[in-house]
Amino acid sequence: MDLLLGTAENAAMTTERHVSFQSAASDRRRAARAFLVMGLVWLFLAQAVLADDKRPDLLTPAERAWLDAHPRILLGVGAEWAPWVIPVGEGRIAGFAVDHLRLLGEKLGIEIGLASGPWHEMVAAAEERRLDGLTLAAPLSDRGDRFLFTENFHTVHLFLYLRDGDPLPPPGLAGLNGRRVGYLREVLRERKLLEGQASIEAVALPSQAALAEALLTGVVDAAIGSYALEYWRASNGVLGFGPKRMLSEGPARLGISIRKDWPELVGILDKGLAAITAEESAVLNRRWFGRADGFSGGSTPTGLSAEEKRWIADHPVLRVGIDPTWAPIEFFDEQRRPQGISVAYIRLVAERLGLRLEFVEARSWAAAVAQFHRRQLDLLPAVAATPSRRQRFDLTEPYVSFPAAIFAAADVAYLGGIEALQGKVVAVIESEAVHDWLREQEPEIQLLPVADTPAALRAVARGDAFAFVGNLAVTSYYIGASGLTEIKVLGETPFVYRLGMAVHRDEPMLAAILQKGLDAIPRYERDAIYNDWISIRYRVEADWGLLLRVAAGSALLLAIVGWWAFSLSREVGRRRRAEAALAELSRGLDQALAERTHELAGANVRLRRLAVDLSLSDEAARARLAGELHDSPMQKLALAQIQVESAARDPDDAETAEMLGAGQTLLSEAIAELRTLQFDLSPPVLARQGLAAALAWLAESTEARWGIRMASAVDPDLPQPRHEVSVILFQCARELVYNLIKHARASHGAIRLQSRGGDLELIVEDNGIGFDPNAAQPLPRPDGGFGLHRVRERLDLIEAELSVEPSAPGTRMRIRVPGDRMD
Template identity: 90%
Template sequence: MDLLLCTAENAAMTTERDAPLQSTACDRRRAIRALLVIGLVWLSLVRGVVAEDNRADLLAPDERAWLDAHPRILLGVGAEWAPWVIPVGEGRIAGFAVDHLRLLGDKLGIEIGLKAGPWHEMVAAAEERRLDGLTLAAPLPERGDRFLFTEDFHTVHLFLYLRDGDPLPPPGLAGLNGRRVGYLQEVLRERKLLEGQASIEAVPLPSQAALAEALLTGAVDAAIGSYALEYWRASNGVLGFGPKRMLSEGPARLGISIRKDWPELVGILDKGLAAITAEESAVLNRRWFGRADVFSGGSVPTGLSADEKRWIADHPVLRVGIDPTWAPIEFFDEQRRPQGISVAYIRLIAERLGLRLEFVEARSWAAAVAQFHRRQLDLLPAVAATPSRRQRFDLTDPYVSFPAAIFAAADVAYLGGIEALQGKVVAVIESEAVHDWLREQEPKIQLLPVADTPAALRAVARGDAFAFVGNLAATSYYIGASGLTEIKVLGETPFVYRLGMAVHRDEPMLATILQKGLDAIPRYERDAIYNDWISIRYRVEADWGLLLRVAAGAALLLAIVGWWAFSLSREVQRRRRAEAALAELSRGLDQALAERTHELAGANIRLRRLAVDLSLSDEAARARLAGELHDSPMQKLALAQIQVESAARDPDDPETAELLGAGQALLSEAIAELRTLQFDLSPPLLARQGLAAALAWLAESTQARWGIRMTCALDPDLPQPGHEASVILFQCARELVYNLIKHARASRGTIRLQAREGCLELIVEDDGIGFDPNAPQPRPRPDGGFGLHSVRERLALIAGDLAVEPSAPGTRVRIRFPAD
């Protein structure tokens, strides 16, 4: 390669005087390249030695000897478990399990085989020692007499799957009591969890597809499973269900189960697992789970420090205070049970942290805040941040947001913004965020603090307040629940309730723990909580008098609709009869049109065939006329030329010699013109040697006759078109060359025949004056001048097309036609 580079570099030089310098420079470059190659090889050898040394350091000599004595290690894994295991055809598999064992093998310097199949078959094969163990297996006590277990390396969580739109049950498996719950029958862990709930009807199913079908068809009310079911759903584009909640009972730590008689291998694998770094594990999780690495990571929430875990152990109970009348965000229901969005969030976090919650009921939000300041509460789960609150509370990041709106009587004109309330009495909930915002930012508004949202609505309904500014979701809830339809949303505000969780300023560790808990809640669970509470149906007392009036009106309306429906039915029948007659007529017209189209298509085919025959007949007539010119007049003229030449060699007198010389010149000119005419009519090369030879002759004769420097460029190994196509293409080329001679004022031209993308291309180009191909072209004259029009007509016979492309200078005409 260096020799070739140097040869190329030397060839680029221009003088012999520089040759020694070139040789020296080339030698220098060759030496540098050689040094670089040697350096790279050395580095690779060093890295290999270092890697070998590191690998040797990982295992003891007796462990390495054991591996040498057992060179083949084969583990089993369940096949119905994407993305952990993904069959890719021909017995090959991919997925998390494959990549993890490859990484583990690299750490140990060994190759670990993996076989996938139905999980119960893999377990049986491992128990019979046809496999050496199982990967991604839970260390179940039931298998302790047959297997040894490595350290766990992977966590799999269980999810609750519901149909879209189904209400979310209470947290935990206990919330599924009385329901039919499907699960994957091969997963022992899930079967044992459901067996522990006597009120749940467990329904085992053979595959993820069967599990999804049972859930969508209503054969089961819910399903539990790992992220594999969601992966199957997304991979197959199935809609209508999804994971709605992570089950606190479900997390399982998975490791590798090894045959009982190989304890040495357990220690070896544990060393390899310990050598896998957190960064390498994160790469694997991102590759196969994307942003769903929370499904496969450690405990939820992840990243708790040792101090945070100790804090949880020292504070197992949290006292929680909520606004008793702020539905659907938080409230106490008729049985005095805490409910709402914030309650769902804090319960979810508490389940996953192992905390117990005590909800302390207060008369109002202001009373709950007072209890918090007296340290009777540890946590307020729904607090909007304000400057004053940031000084008093330690707040998490917001986890849900709602706008604040202006509510007023329905007969009030639309207010627009907050500035419309200046000088008016406005109800606000005491100690709520809006109370602080308006007091600090809108001093011209007269504030009327009330205990809760229902009290604020009553104040507006009585006329005690002109308007109420409050949470849009909560106020809409109570308007619907109380039937106060005379109060509407009549304006917007710049305020937004961005709700986080508040703890005492001297408990920053609790705030950090809660923040990690919030961060661990996936998006679909957040959406499920929101949709569960925002789509609440309101119960309103019935107005029986109004109901009777509505019923009477509905009866009258029903009678009118019935009469209208009867009339409409008669009209529909009449129109259907008319449509049937029209359809029959349309079918007749379609049949006649189809027959006529068939006839026209046949006529078009016959016309095209006739046009081809005419073109071939024209060329045959030209050839016949050329032959007759050659066989009779030209032969006679040639004989006369010979006789005149013979007489001119021995003339009787000079005058006779002069006349014979002039006659001889005229005869030579006549013979040349007739020979040219013969070739113009039909070059014999077209029939004998084909299109390429005829085009070459056309270029040569044009240059000889007209002084235009014409060249002919032909691609090698061109397919030979048929006789008909050759004749038509030669006629087109001849017409284009004649146009070049007559109109282009060119000094140079080219005829090119080439193959491109399954087609043949014939190109005629020149360096003449050119013309605008988009300009309107004159209609063909009766006395000739068809030009490009006649070329296009001929090309249509062989399914060809023509394009005129301006070039600088001149014009390029490109003809394309099928090669076959």
């Protein structure tokens, strides 16, 4: 550890002596404190190091020597067993088994490898000693001749899995007699348990997915398995079945099985296992199973009194009534099976209390309440408390709650609170809590009672009701299911559905029993129920026009009446929430724009590369044409010239001699022009000797052809540019020289190639009439004239720049090429 200790310097020094003495003394005190702090820190670190060094080694020297002789220890574990073993891609695994072996290795100061695969393959590999053992393995007597076993360190319980709505069989495996029961093929323990029940038809299945499918489709009537099947179900979002009971026959204590010829390793591992503390085990179990005891699955004790147990014995069946259309809290599905949050809770309570449930279907919630008052029902599992209901029902404490919200047509401006509904027709579900609340607390609202939530939504959609006040979760569920997206959440209410279980006022014993059953449901099971059924997302959309009008009006009223400030702050708060949503949308648009910009940049790079290739192809075509002019027409013309000259030396008459002389002159001129054209198209010196030599040739040929004295100067230490850079620079220099010849009226000029600040500079200058560099350049003309426009287009391909600088007299054209384009 590096410690940086220091003192603050004095901001200023005076010339007075006593001040200097005080400053020096202060510095000494600060330095002393700094050294004291440093000493204490180093003392603490030294003690920590010494304490670490003194930590006792769990192993004897002989055991350490054995480990040194066997540095590689590799165990196997089954792969189809989340959360004990979870594949995470690329051959890697995570899970309880991985973390437990890592902790065990830390205790022993060793590394233990772990391989995963089908369990039967892992067992075979361990028996053939390609693996050194198996972790999370039961110490079965069948394997005693091939393995030694450590102390057990983990318990796995066996659960009975049933479809939702199926009745619970009698306890134990014997309760499954006559049924088809599925299990995971690779688990020997489960196979042996089912083999002991002759009247059970055991169905082996290859994977958790296959086991779930067989149960849901009716191929098997039930399934037995560990928590791994429930983990698979929750991870894949599969509904319709779950663990209903922990089997008393199921618990298995698991340890590590080690090859028979390594007894030393068994003793070593036992010492490491014993060193793992209860706190460390609890951390592992919470990480992978959500609770400290590794998901024992046992029911929390309900603490029933003897009198309460007698009441249950005298009343073993409870008749339950639910709202048939109040999903996801409670409803009947297409097969007329009770489903929902309240149904899941009452089933857990009944299972813990040993009660049987009989669900009685009603046409509506009002009908269910009427059946309850006629004593045809014993229990309503989802009832929100109101003053009038407390007089009619005996209620448990709430076990789940949902807000009530205002729903209206999407084209209605945001309503805000319940006060916005005064004088309007509002739909409510008959006999529901909101019906009582609004009737008692908001008499100015005209209530329209309807049978259920879908009927309320239809009333709003038809215009029979201005709005609907109902349970937020339930209404959002039916809006999504019915596709009535033109109805949205447009206001909040102070009402909250705090749902408990209701029984008759003359059955206080039943209310107390149910309360104990609810109290026995642990948090992780409550969370699982909620997550299974609640997946609703909703959005309140604000009316921007209204917000602006209200904000402007509030600002005006604020100047007149101070009490409007609170109303304005509420509107501003809503506006900020809307702006946050817009900001999120803007961030999404910015990201999309960035992606499109990246794509366009890539396309621009490709176009630039294509333009460079075209420029090089243009130069190559010029070179090829120049070569063809030299190899064919010029050769033939030269031969014709020789023949004409030969004939001219011995003409037949004076007229023939005159004609031959004229022909000889024309041939000489044609050959000279073709040779000039060949060099203009592509001077061979560029390809053979490079840019510097080509620029020198350009200066010489300009002077020879046009009579303009052109000087050339090249820095001898310049590196040779890349081929495409040389080609483009020569093309640009040639274009600038041609412009000089055509427009500058110059008598002399210069071409210079030099280095400047790490960049390459090419300068073409003259003593001509000059021009305004800020004047607009003409667009390309049909006759091929481009001016500086063509030069700049070419330079863009190599990221170079052209600057036009007035000179006295004349003009200086400066091309600057970045140094990184030279390599």
